[in-house]
Amino acid sequence: MKLLVTGASGFLGGRLCHALLRHGHSVRAFVRPTSDVSSLPPPSDDVPLELAYGDITDYPSLVAACSGCRVVFHAAAVVESWLPDSSQFISVNVGGLKNVLRAYKEMGTIEKIIYTSSFFALGSTDGYTADESxxxxxxxxxxxxxxxKTIADNIALEAAKQGVPITVVCPGVMYGPGKISAGNILARTLIERFNGRLPGYIGDGNDRFSFSHVDDVTNGHVSAMEKGQQGQRYLLTGENASFMQVFDIAADITNTKRSWINIPLFVIEFYGWLSVLFCIITGKLPLISPPVVYYLRHQWAYSCEKAKRELNYKPRNLTEGLEDIIPWLKKSGLIKY
Incomplete structure (x- = not known):
């Protein structure tokens, strides 16, 4: 059957299109006219992929893209820690979902919606591990x-109560081969680490995040389409660890020295403000901004047992994941070791 993927040119969306094609589906990739689609396979007689141009905030273009599609994977989102114009977060991340729900109600041909939420929509977990509840x-x-993402998550769950066949999936901190974007923040951090621009650990190691390989997450999306229940959330997370542990595992994999200094969070925050100032002057979005430090002052640890049980979700551990992405970064010429 034909499936629509919004945000198909993004880190997750591109890998999701590949996964759906491998499972034998026809895919319509919804992308903006200015999007870089190099991560997508070129449409051909042998590849049942077609491009639909538009914008998730432009309702008529979304309706046109939905035509003939039985399932919508709504993965389009603005994924940044900070933007000069913060209104984009609401217009895209909330308004985009509202447009998808409107299309479902008005068209009457969409049978299921898989909405990509975020672990951030559940809130922090300082001192414990949370589940979907x-x-x-x-x-x-x-x-x-x-x-x-919290507002959008609530809208999705409320829509399900009203009968909309929507299933919510919440990835962790995604990483893996593919686009080096804000959605692939771990890859960007490793690039800074191995190129010497991040000479030490970030903070004191008390942070905790749930890291998930992007290919495990895309497989989880496919399973959510096949097995996910209406109105249910599924955490597509992985191993809970600190960035200090990530750096140590990366050092062991590459046979390089472990970091020996800790960069205090107030130093990183100061650097973040300088980066914001640089962005205002140049227009180039910062890798580090003050809100990143706000994240690092909390813990975001989650259990994916429900997804394992109901979706047959099989996340690899962090070492296995880093053994995949680090050689890829080296082969791509992005790091040296």
Whole structure:
């Protein structure tokens, strides 16, 4: 059957298109006219992929893209820790989902929606490990991105209560071969680490994130289409670890020296403000911004047992994942060791 993937030119969306094609589906990739589609296979007689141009905030273009598609994978999102114009988070991450739900109601031909939410929509987990039952307190947010994904998550769950066949998947901190973007933040961090621009550990090691390989996440999306239940959330997360542990594993894999200094968070925050100033002057988005530090002051640890049980989700551990991405980064000429 024909499936629509929004955000198909992104890190996750591109890998998701490849996964769906491998499973024998016809894919319509919804991309903006200016998008870099080099991560997608070129459409041909042998590859059942077609490109649909538009924008998730432009409803008529979305409706045209949905025509003839029975399932919509809504993966389009602005994934950044900070933007000069913060209104983009709401217009894209919230408005985009509202447009997908409107298309479902008005067209009457869409049978299922797989919505890519985020672990941030569940809130932090300082001192414990959370599952899908956790709801964000909404008392405070580290970033506008977290706020927008929390609002959208609530909209998705409410739509399911009203009968919309929507299933919510929440990836962890994704990484893996593919686009080096804000959605692949671990790859970007490793590039900084191995190129000497990040000479030490980030903070004191008390941070905790749930790291998930992008190919495991895309397989989880496919399983959510096949087995996921309406109105259910599934955490497509992985091993919970600190960035200090990530750096140590990376050093062991590459037979390089481990870092021996800790860069205090206040230093990283100061650098983040300088990066924001540089962005205002040049227009180039910063790798590190102050909201990144706000994340690092909390823990974001989650259990994916429900996805393992109901979706047959099989996340690789962090060592296995890093053994995949680090050689790829080297082969791509992005790092040396």
């Amino acid at each position: 956790q709801m964000h307190s909404t008392k405070s947010f580290c970033t506008e991105y977290e706020k927008s």
